[in-house]
Amino acid sequence: METELPKPQDSCAAIEISALELVKREKGIVCGFADDCFARKYLSMGILPGSQVELVRKAPVGQTCYFKIDGRSLAVRKKEAACLLLHRVD
Amino acid sequence: MPAAPSRGLTSSNTLPPRKSGPTTTNLALVGNPNCGKSTLFNVLTGLRQRTGNFPGVTVERKTGTAVFGNHLVELVDLPGTYSLHPSSLDERVVLDDLLGFYPTGAPDAIVYVADANKLDKHLLLLTQVMDLGIPVLLALNFVDELQKSGEALDFNDLSKSLGVTVVGISARTGEGIKQLREQVGILLTDKSLPKQNFYAFSADEKQMSEHLATSMPRYAPYARLLVAHHGDDPLVPAGIRIARAAAIDVPEFDTMRWQVRETMQRFDRFLPTLRAARKTDDTETVSDKIDRIVTHPVAGPVIFISVLFVVFQAIFTWSSWPTEMIETLFALLGDGVREVLPEGYVADFLVDGILAGLGGIVVFVPQIAILFFLLTLLEEAGYMARAVYLFDRLMQRFGLNGRSLVALTSSGACAIPAIMSTRTISNPKERLITILVSPLISCSARIPVYAILIGFAVPSITVWGIFNAQALAFMGIYFISILAALVSALVFKYVLKSTEQSYLMIELPQYRIPVWRNVFINVWTKTKAFVFGAGKIIIGISMVLWFLASFGPGDSMANAETNAAKAQQTLQLSEEAAADYVANSRLEASYAGRIGKAIEPVIEPLGYDWKIGIALVTSFAAREVFVGTIATLYAIGSADENEALITERLSEARRPDGTRVYTMATAVSLILFYLFAMQCMSTLAVTKRETGTWKWPIVQTVYMTGLAYLAAFTAYQLLS
Numbered sequence: 001m002e003t004e005l006p007k008p009q010d011s012c013a014a015i016e017i018s019a020l021e022l023v024k025r026e027k028g029i030v031c032g033f034a035d036d037c038f039a040r041k042y043l044s045m046g047i048l049p050g051s052q053v054e055l056v057r058k059a060p061v062g063q064t065c066y067f068k069i070d071g072r073s074l075a076v077r078k079k080e081a082a083c084l085l086l087h088r089v090d
Numbered sequence: 091m092p093a094a095p096s097r098g099l100t101s102s103n104t105l106p107p108r109k110s111g112p113t114t115t116n117l118a119l120v121g122n123p124n125c126g127k128s129t130l131f132n133v134l135t136g137l138r139q140r141t142g143n144f145p146g147v148t149v150e151r152k153t154g155t156a157v158f159g160n161h162l163v164e165l166v167d168l169p170g171t172y173s174l175h176p177s178s179l180d181e182r183v184v185l186d187d188l189l190g191f192y193p194t195g196a197p198d199a200i201v202y203v204a205d206a207n208k209l210d211k212h213l214l215l216l217t218q219v220m221d222l223g224i225p226v227l228l229a230l231n232f233v234d235e236l237q238k239s240g241e242a243l244d245f246n247d248l249s250k251s252l253g254v255t256v257v258g259i260s261a262r263t264g265e266g267i268k269q270l271r272e273q274v275g276i277l278l279t280d281k282s283l284p285k286q287n288f289y290a291f292s293a294d295e296k297q298m299s300e301h302l303a304t305s306m307p308r309y310a311p312y313a314r315l316l317v318a319h320h321g322d323d324p325l326v327p328a329g330i331r332i333a334r335a336a337a338i339d340v341p342e343f344d345t346m347r348w349q350v351r352e353t354m355q356r357f358d359r360f361l362p363t364l365r366a367a368r369k370t371d372d373t374e375t376v377s378d379k380i381d382r383i384v385t386h387p388v389a390g391p392v393i394f395i396s397v398l399f400v401v402f403q404a405i406f407t408w409s410s411w412p413t414e415m416i417e418t419l420f421a422l423l424g425d426g427v428r429e430v431l432p433e434g435y436v437a438d439f440l441v442d443g444i445l446a447g448l449g450g451i452v453v454f455v456p457q458i459a460i461l462f463f464l465l466t467l468l469e470e471a472g473y474m475a476r477a478v479y480l481f482d483r484l485m486q487r488f489g490l491n492g493r494s495l496v497a498l499t500s501s502g503a504c505a506i507p508a509i510m511s512t513r514t515i516s517n518p519k520e521r522l523i524t525i526l527v528s529p530l531i532s533c534s535a536r537i538p539v540y541a542i543l544i545g546f547a548v549p550s551i552t553v554w555g556i557f558n559a560q561a562l563a564f565m566g567i568y569f570i571s572i573l574a575a576l577v578s579a580l581v582f583k584y585v586l587k588s589t590e591q592s593y594l595m596i597e598l599p600q601y602r603i604p605v606w607r608n609v610f611i612n613v614w615t616k617t618k619a620f621v622f623g624a625g626k627i628i629i630g631i632s633m634v635l636w637f638l639a640s641f642g643p644g645d646s647m648a649n650a651e652t653n654a655a656k657a658q659q660t661l662q663l664s665e666e667a668a669a670d671y672v673a674n675s676r677l678e679a680s681y682a683g684r685i686g687k688a689i690e691p692v693i694e695p696l697g698y699d700w701k702i703g704i705a706l707v708t709s710f711a712a713r714e715v716f717v718g719t720i721a722t723l724y725a726i727g728s729a730d731e732n733e734a735l736i737t738e739r740l741s742e743a744r745r746p747d748g749t750r751v752y753t754m755a756t757a758v759s760l761i762l763f764y765l766f767a768m769q770c771m772s773t774l775a776v777t778k779r780e781t782g783t784w785k786w787p788i789v790q791t792v793y794m795t796g797l798a799y800l801a802a803f804t805a806y807q808l809l810s
C-alpha cells in the first residue's frame with residue numbers, strides 16, 4: 001500500500017512543465033513537486049500526483065495565479081506555482 | 091491505546107470543575123478551512139461563547155458551552171487547518187491544543203467537521219486526528235447541497251470503513267443538529283476510541299516513536315511522531331523537548347520527506363474507500379461565473395475600490411446618529427451625576443475622569459460594529475479571499491501579504507480590530523510589518539480633528555466646477571496616509587530580518603449567501619472584546635489625564651484660581667465667560683499645563699504654542715480628545731463642543747506678539763502631525779498583546795511620531 005512520492009525526474013515524462021508555464025485555460029496533470037516544503041503544503045490540501053490543474057487567470061500584475069484544481073479554486077504565488085510539476089493534457 | 095492526558099478526567103487537569111455539573115467535558119471542533127466549522131460552533135453555542143487567546147500566542151481562542159445528551163460541554167473552535175503538520179501560527183495551535191500542551195489539557199473528544207462534497211480533500215486531517223488516541227466523531231456538513239446535486243453518500247459504509255460514527259448535518263439549515271447532539275452525547279459516555287492506527291509507520295518512524303515512549307508514556311504513537319517533527323516549541327514540556335532533541339539526532343530523520351510520505355500514504359489509504367473520489371468536474375459553476383468579473387484583472391480592482399468606498403460611506407453615514415445619541419446620553423448622565431452629587435473632586439472625577447473615558451469608548455461602538463458587520467458579510471460571502479488574490483503581488487512589493495489588505499482596510503475605521511485581524515498572516519515578518527504600519531492609515535478618531543483644522547487650511551470653495559476644496563483636502567489626507575503606510579512598510583521590509591519564507595496558498599471558497607447568525611454573533615463578540623479589552627486601558631488613561639489636568643504642584647492651582655478670580659472682576663466678564671476664564675487659568679497651572687509649557691520649545695518650530703502642547707499631550711490617550719481639550723483651553727465652555735464655535739474661537743486666538751495662532755501653516759502642520767503621530771494608547775496596548783513584547787509598540791511610537799514631527803516641521807517652515 002505504501003507509495004513513495006514520485007520524484008520529478010523518474011515519473012514525469014519529457015513534456016513535463018511547471019504550473020507557471022500554463023497559458024490561460026490550459027490544463028495539466030500533477031506529476032510531482034520541485035520542493036519538499038511546498039510539496040507538503042500542496043499534499044495537505046489534497047493536491048496529489050494525478051490532480052488536474054487548470055490555469056483560470058492571473059492577477060493584474062501577473063504574479064499570483066488562480067488555478068482550478070480538481071474542481072476547487074486556489075490562488076498561489078508564482079514561486080509556489082513553479083514547484084507544481086505537470087504533464088500537459090492534449 | 092495510551093491517550094494524551096485528558097482535560098476533564100485526570101489529575102493533571104488544571105481547569106477547576108464547573109459548579110453546575112460534576113466535571114466539565116472538553117470538546118474540540120476540528121476541520122479544514124471553509125468546512126463550515128464556525129457556523130456549527132455558532133449553532134451549538136449561540137451567544138454562550140467567549141473569545142480569548144491561546145496562552146503565549148495571539149491566535150484567537152473561541153470557546154463556548156453547549157449540552158450534548160446529559161453532558162455539559164466546554165466547546166473550543168480550533169482554527170481551520172489542512173494538516174496536523176503546521177505551517178502557520180494558526181495551524182500550530184491546533185497541534186498544541188490536541189496534544190494537550192496548553193494548561194487546559196487535551197480535549198476529551200473531537201468533533202471533526204468535513205464538507206460532504208469535498209471528502210477526497212477533507213478526510214486527510216481526520217485520519218491524522220483519529221491516530222491521536224482521542225474519541226472522534228465525523229460530522230459531514232453541507233449534506234443539503236449533496237442532496238441537491240443528486241449525489242448519494244452511504245454514511246454507514248463510510249462509518250464502517252473509517253471506524254468512526256458519522257452524522258450528516260447542515261449547519262446552515264440546522265438539519266441533523268439534533269442527531270449530532272445525541273451522538274456526541276453517546277461518544278462522551280462510552281469514550282470509544284477509533285479502532286486502528288490509520289497510518290502504518292515505517293521502521294524508522296516506529297523506532298522514533300518508541301524512542302519517545304519513556305518521556306511521553308500516555309501519548310499515542312502518532313502523537314509522539316508529531317512531537318518528533320514539531321516539538322521544538324517552548325510550549326512543549328522541557329522533559330519531552332530534551333528527549334525529542336536526542337531522538338531526532340539520527341541520520342534517517344528527514345522531517346520534510348517523512349511528512350510528505352506520511353501524507354501520501356494516508357491519501358492512498360482513504361481515497362479508495364470513497365466511490366466518488368477525485369471526480370473532476372469541468373462545468374462552470376455560479377462561483378466561476380461571478381469570478382470571471384470579480385477577479386478580472388481590470389474589473390476586479392475597480393470592484394474592490396468601489397466596495398471599499400461603499401464600506402466607508404456606510405461607516406460614516408450609518409454611525410452618525412447612534413454616535414450622536416451616545417454623546418447626548420453621556421452628557422445627560424454627566425449632568426445627572428453633577429446634580430445628585432455635591433460639587434467637588436468626587437463629582438469631577440466621576441464625570442470628567444470615568445464617564446468621559448467610558449464615553450470615549452462607547453462612542454466608537456457604532457463605527458466598529460458597522461465595520462465588523464460589513465467585513466464579516468464580505469468574508470462570509472467569500473469575497474475577501476478574492477481581494478487577497480487580486481492584491482497579493484502589490485502588497486508583496488511593500489513587504490506585506492495579500493491578507494494585509496484586510497487589516498489595512500479595517501484600519502480606516504480603527505487600528506485595533508485591524509491589528510487583531512493580522513493573525514491569519516502566516517509569515518511572521520509580513521504580519522509584523524502589517525501591525526506596524528496599520529495605525530498610519532487614518533482612522534475614524536482623526537476625523538473630528540481634521541474637520542476642525544481643514545477649515546483653517548483650505549477655504550470652502552468650489553474647484554473645477556463640482557468639487558468642494560475641503561472635501562478634496564479630506565481625500566488628500568487619506569491618500570497621504572495610505573502612501574505613508576506603504577512607504578513605511580517598504581522601509582521595514584529592508585530593515586527587518588526574516589528567516590522564514592513567505593508563501594501564499596489560499597483557497598477561493600464558493601460564493602455563499604452569508605449566514606446571518608454568524609454575522610451577528612461575530613459582530614457581537616468582536617465589539618464586546620473591543621469594549622472590554624481596549625476599554626480598560628482607555629478608562630485608566632482618562633483618569634490619569636483628569637488628574638494631570640485637575641491638580642498642580644503645591645498650591646499653584648489655588649493661587650491661579652484666586653488670581654483669575656481677581657482678574658475676571660477687573661475684566662468684567664459675563665458669568666459664563668468668567669467661569670471659563672477661571673477654568674482656563676487652572677488648566678494653565680496644572681501638571682498638564684506645565685507639561686505643555688515644558689514641551690513648548692520642542693513644538694515651537696512646528697508652529698504650536700503651549701496650549702496646543704497640552705492638546706498634544708492629552709491626545710496621546712486618544713486623538714479625538716484634541717477637540718475637547720482645545721474647547722476647554724480656548725474657554726469655549728465644556729458643554730458646548732460645537733465645531734463652528736470652536737473654529738470661530740480658534741481664529742481669534744493670538745500669540746503674545748499679536749499674530750494669529752491658527753494660520754494656514756499651523757493648521758497644515760497640525761493635520762500632518764495628527765496624520766502620522768502615534769497617539770493612541772489602545773493601539774499600543776493591542777500591538778503589545780499581539781507581538782508579545784513592548785519592543786514593537788515602542789518602535790511604532792518612535793517612528794510614527796518622528797515622521798509626524800518631521801512632516802509638521804517641514805510643512806510649517808515652508809508655509810509660514
